[in-house]
Amino acid sequence: MIFEPPYIAVVFTSTRSSVDDGYGDISDHMVDLVNEVDGFLGMDSVRGSDGRGITVGYFRDDDALKAWRENVEHRTAMQLGRDKWYDEYSLHVTRVERSYTWSRES
Numbered sequence: 001m002i003f004e005p006p007y008i009a010v011v012f013t014s015t016r017s018s019v020d021d022g023y024g025d026i027s028d029h030m031v032d033l034v035n036e037v038d039g040f041l042g043m044d045s046v047r048g049s050d051g052r053g054i055t056v057g058y059f060r061d062d063d064a065l066k067a068w069r070e071n072v073e074h075r076t077a078m079q080l081g082r083d084k085w086y087d088e089y090s091l092h093v094t095r096v097e098r099s100y101t102w103s104r105e106s
Helices: 023-034 061-070 072-085
Strands: 008-016 040-045 050-058 086-096
Touching: 008 061, 023 040, 023 072, 050 061, 061 072, 072 086
Parallel strands: none
Antiparallel strands: 008 050, 008 086, 040 050
């Protein structure tokens, strides 16, 4: 993904608990919901077999990130994550000033 800096990157690292209880459905719904936020640019996400995951969400500016952070359904999902789906997580918010991309030509 290529975005023109500056933009906001939100790095969410987590370790899943052993509880599933609807996690996949809510996770899919959150992806659909964040895609509706004006100023959401995209995301990258990976999860290892050990339950450790990293998701980086990209937002045009602080207003876009605030709209996502204050979304009622997102706030409910965050609470469910603390209550049952995550053993631990951390969140890092940063402003990207420079970004570079390289790919091998086919």
